[in-house]
Amino acid sequence: MTQRKATRLFLFTIALAALAFQLPVGGAPLAPSEGSAAPRLESHVLVKLATPDAAGPGGRRLEHIFGAWYRLFPLPGEKVGDLLAPTGLAAADDGGAILALEPDFAAYPDAAPPDATSPNAASPNDPLYPRQWHMPQVGLEQAWAATTGAGVVLAVLDTGVSMLGEDSPCDPLVAEYDVFSNSSAPGAAQDQYNHGSHVAGTAAGCADNGVGVVGVAPAAGVMAVQVLNDSGSGSDSAVAEGIVWAADHGARVINMSLGTPCNAPWPNCSAAILNDAIAYAAAADVVIVASAGNSNSQFAGRPGNHPEIIAVSAMRYDGARASYSNYGTAIDLAAPGGQTALDQNNDGFPDGVLQETFNRTTDVWGYYYFQGTSMAAPHVAGAAALLRACVPEADRHAVRAALETFALDMGAPGFDTTYGHGFLRIDDALAGLAAAYGRDPAANCAPTGQPPPCYSVSATADGPGTVTVTVTPPDCDPDGAEPFDLSAYHFGSSLTFSATPDPGYIFSGWSGDLSGTTTPLSRLVTHDLAVVGTFAEAPPPPVEPVVLLSLRADGGGFADEDVVRDDPDAGPALLFDGSAHGLAAEDVDALARLGNGTLLLSTDDAVKNLPGIGAVKVDDSDVVAYDPATGQYSWYFDGSDVGLTTSAEDVDAIALLPDGRLLISTTGNVSVPGVAAADEDVLAFNGTLGSATTSGSWSLYLDGSDLSAGLGDVDGLAFAPGGGLLGVVYLSADATVTLGGQTMVPGDVFSCAPTSLGANTVCPAISPFYAAASNGLAGADVDGVEVE
Template identity: 30%
Template sequence: MKMLRVWMLLVVMLAACGDGGPGSISGQVGFFSGGAGAIQVSQKPFAQTSETDFVPGEVIVKFRPGVSLQTVGSLQVAGVELQRVEDLDTQGMALFRGVAGKPQTLEVVQALSRRADVLYAQPNYIRQAFKTPNDTFYNFQWHYPAINLPAAWDIEDGTSRVVTVAVIDSGIVGAHPDIPQPILGYDFISNPQIANDGNGRDNDPEDTGNVAPGVPPEALTGYHGTHVAGTVAAATNNNRGVAGVSWGARLLHIRALGVGGGSDADIIAALRWAVGLPVSGVPNNANPAAVVNMSLGGRGTCAPAWQDTINQASNQPQRPIIVVAAGNSAENASDFTPASCSGVITVGATETRGFRAYYSNYGPRIDVMAPGGDITIDRNADGYADGVLSPLKDDNATGANQFIYQFYQGTSMAAPHVAGLVALMKARRSELTYSEALDILKRTAVPLSGASCTGRPSDAIPADFPTLSSSDCGAGLVNAQAAVSAAGSATPSYTLLLNPTSATLSPTPGSSVDINVSIARIAGFSNAVNLSLSGLPVGINGQFNPSSVTGGTSTLRLQVSGSPTPGTYNLTINGSSGSINRSVGLALTVGTPAPPPSVQGTVVFALYVAGNDIDPNKSAFVTIAQTGQTAPYRIENLAGGDYVVIAWKDLDGDQDITPGDYLGGYTNADGDLLLVRPTASNVRVPLSVVQGTQNLKLPGPEGISLLPSLRQLYRR
């Protein structure tokens, strides 16, 4: 049994019964109506932890305004000493590191989150490249005519003005003859093992690719960054290989993904450097990017450090436009980072028919779609699987034969189509902003029907896959010619932006959540925008304040007024102003009411208190076999003396008292443990959900830990 960590209870009074001889303790255990139980601790802050890996012992902390990082060189938290190893911005965000395993790292995060001087704390999550590798020049790039790109090149091919595009990914194969020179960039991977190049951060963004003895192939990069960069701006019109979307963009190769992926701290540093923000210990970027592509991500709604950094990046003088991949899990993109963040363009993937690719994430957070391919089939009968073709390297070949071209599929391949397209739009008009680019891309896109968004017929889509609507694929497939043409002049308009981009509500009546709706006004647009909402489930009300916006923002409050059916709903926020109508999707998840808890399997302990210790030989326990919310218990053959009564249900079966388990003790009204002397009856033990972790001890200068006794008894 693993070390148990639970909340702290203090004994402040005695409850003695009986004559002190051998006897029993009996009573009721369960979930009593009106009983608050004895567990009052902080909620576990990151529900996605079980699905998103993170670096053990590393925590990203953002301090509140007024706290200088220079005064916080180290922290003592939850028994761990943390050292500040990197400042992630100039406004109080830093990476701290200490010796700790994953469970202890989560405890440190919880403890830091409760501090008054901390705005937020989170693990240093690991993000992965979105890709599906495949097997093995312009004639095979079906994906460019699919978005009307050749017609866009007739207007702007990217050579009229240099636009810097940062590709934050696995680095670059700099010697590939189809990658434009010179090679600019930086390696932000701080861990040498992940970097696989013998060192940490340096000025060499070269991808180490598939050479790492002993490392499984799925953990290697597959030269992902080179493939992505080639789609953005491979050397074009040079009688070699493939074309890029932009013929003249300046590529900035920023290495943040290595063996097994990359950490949030490294990717955040890479994003900061890409747009010209300072990064501790790294020379300033002399070529700040106007466009950033991030074909990477992981599960979980937008983590605060991500949103904070995106906000800072977006406020740089060049107003960079950030494009991200939606993810390849065929799930709701609102559940992935950075796809779910505000202030980015989130891109889903299509295949040769213009249907949503079977793997592409979907839902209200999708802004637009772009070709990502499907390597399971050759629908266009060109003799090759229908992936996206771009430069790569073959480590099994030598000399010039190493530099190959290969078909990949994924939203990782779709995003650089849009990043390259935005570079063409910026080449046409350099002052183009994020809001304007988003508005143009959405209003010129070709909508997918509900059937084409669902993606059938396709053998790769399971029978139980949900039927999607048109809006689940955002505004649709980008139209490069129309977008580049529209970018030539600034047209008064507006677009709607949400923060956060998704919402979750408990089904409990009165529960509410607020969404900030921003009216991003373009080219002097100043008219009032009238807001409305559609798609609400029965039992939930929505109200805008104000509903007619003459300024910049409105607040949408969603509130439970009845008994809504649990599930995920795609809401649409509509804006109207004269002849200009705009909309944006919002994913609303209504939680499932927890089933009535059962006491079956609950263990009730009677722990014998002997001076400053617990005597396990005189302690005992019983396991409840009955179902229902309450049940009687009786612990017999107890020696005379003082006992504490503790009940625990190991709900997740991990033999550890962890958040989500049920725990309780015999206490007074203030939640303080009471001592019990056999024989005693009517000893009621209320259970409640463990929501945080601390040590369970008895009072005294040092405190008597109940953990060894619980452990020893549980093993019997």
């Protein structure tokens, strides 16, 4: 490992912090990793073994990570996909030696690519703290009046930390470790990439030394744990190993400005090895903080999406969400992350987070503006270190409760998916935690001699049902006098509220100090709590829908040219006999129905001599209307008139919107005037319909890749009002896919109630709607669908 020269050049420039873009995942990852959007490592798999096995299953080489977890390397000629396949390693494990088997996915820093190049300027003679706009925003100076973090070890799991700058952490690194070399020698975790040094500087860089910039907790000890290599990449297993090392070597706070992108929430995007490591650190009372990720996605990356981790989104100078920052239900707190294309404070410099590091291309040390959730997370980690220094007896639950409870409520009132519980305010959180534990921030957090306050908890039921509270025993005496009466709770106690309705009733929601309809629901005590659970009479069971289907192949007593009506009371029955109406050799590939009962049909191949249309060829990019009253066909939509001219642009699924637009998905990639799309997308056609001459315009209606990267060809499509302003879209896919955390196979129909459509399609709730296999059509592959 080369030593970098600490060459001093005072430049204000944006660091070229590269974000590794996601590649398609090869092979077939095992659950719960299906929600990962990062590359799978092809060098090894991860196994959790019941007993240590030096040789490894089947004589394969093992490399110990921690606990019962190992990296297992394929034999010559084997591939990772072979080991993960259903017929692979798990199938050969007759004796139960393998407790868990999963792929290892890549992890990256969460520093976003810079928006622009910043201007250069000579270094000022005075300290550069005035240019750290992000520090006053979180109330840092007020918190420093109480503590600067002495006595707390803060672990930075990253690319390492370099001490070669003039403004590095004040004290030597603590218990540094490199997971790649398994070395804990001094200098083992030397940063060769620049990201970790910048992150560590924000969390706990030196302050009040007359040089450069400041960190949030300058007196805290910094533990450098290198889990990302010198190229800025790592893996689930490397991160997990680093978490366990930090927990075993005295870290009270862990910061991880890194992650693996997700396209699903936790636990659908998780890794068993990470879950085990996080549980291990949580059991050791470590506060764990992680960046939310920089994909502008509704799903936080992992490990930040884990419930035991404080996930941090990134804000600009003006407090708005930075354009790159992830958001969603996993966000706990918001903190400054910067937006380097802007200068909203008009100081002549980009609005990035300023910290000392080096340019990894030129080896030049200086002060650099970075942007990213990587920069937001260490503000929170440093805050946690200050709180733990002020109130060392507070456990991780209490520290987290203080950070969340006393955060500045921005955006929608209460919790929201942009700010989580709010924008970080270190001063308020520290004051709140100190008061709760009987300490005085104005006296360097010395005990006041007064008993800490107790908080009462009440839980009542409104209606026929029961509300229970699962807690550790009360640990606080409200009056502090003998005889002691432990009937209340200290700040940060963790409570779980459960609502159980009586038979014939439902739980309809919380009120008082809880809200929503989730049960059970956990809450940390930060004040007196009065909770009410409301119960109401259960509504009658919903009427099961009537579904019209066409099938890809003959099955269940029906042919692929038929339309089947599946009534839940009567079961599947023939609605349209294609062989009796000119389609004996065809496959009905798409269907919809008008309000008057007319069927709209598109076939898999061109067809002639349809009754009512005659010898004119109807192509597989066309849609015809069949009138059951007359038995005649008529033209409805001519695809070639409006740009559907290639074999990949065959109509594969159709639906009608209430405003008259025709929704179409094609068998392959499609390019029509104004729009290019793939086979998982849905286009909307707005124009003249119902005749042999078609004209109009196209737009993108639904981007299937936003629902799942593996969605593939949309084979069936329907629409119904309700479910929200944008109605409900029903989808059937050509191949097995995971949607909404559940597996959809050909023959299934899922419902999606979108909150956003077009190029940014969002369906917060995707759920199973219909399964052919459960309705007398075992093995059937749905080729077209309509919902009555």
